[in-house]
Amino acid sequence: xxxxxxxxxxxxxxxxxxVQKEEWDELRSVFPIYIALAKQLExxxxxxxxxxxxxxxxxxxxxxxVTAWLNSCWxxxxxxxxx
Numbered sequence: 001x002x003x004x005x006x007x008x009x010x011x012x013x014x015x016x017x018x019v020q021k022e023e024w025d026e027l028r029s030v031f032p033i034y035i036a037l038a039k040q041l042e043x044x045x046x047x048x049x050x051x052x053x054x055x056x057x058x059x060x061x062x063x064x065x066v067t068a069w070l071n072s073c074w075x076x077x078x079x080x081x082x083x
Contacts, residue, residue: 024058027066034073043073 031054038045045052046069054066 020058020063024063027058027063027070028054028056030070031066034070038073 032052035045035047035052037043046065054062058066
């Protein structure tokens with residue numbers, strides 16, 4: 001008899017990856033709009049020309065930086081519009 005270990009993927013981990021992929025897909029779809037608005041409003045764009053087309057798959061650092069930038073744009077534009 002051999003002892004072997006089987007690792008199962010838990011439904012929670014699979015669901016989390018699915019949610020992250022769905023979020024990333026949504027971020028990828030709105031990112032060009034935010035870039036265009038940032039140019040019009042003269043906001044700083046912390047992504048070089050070579051990084052303004054987001055890849056199909058995200059890494060955690062890129063996901064975090066895109067999310068943070070979009071949130072800061074939203075906060076800043078709301079402050080400008082709501083004066």
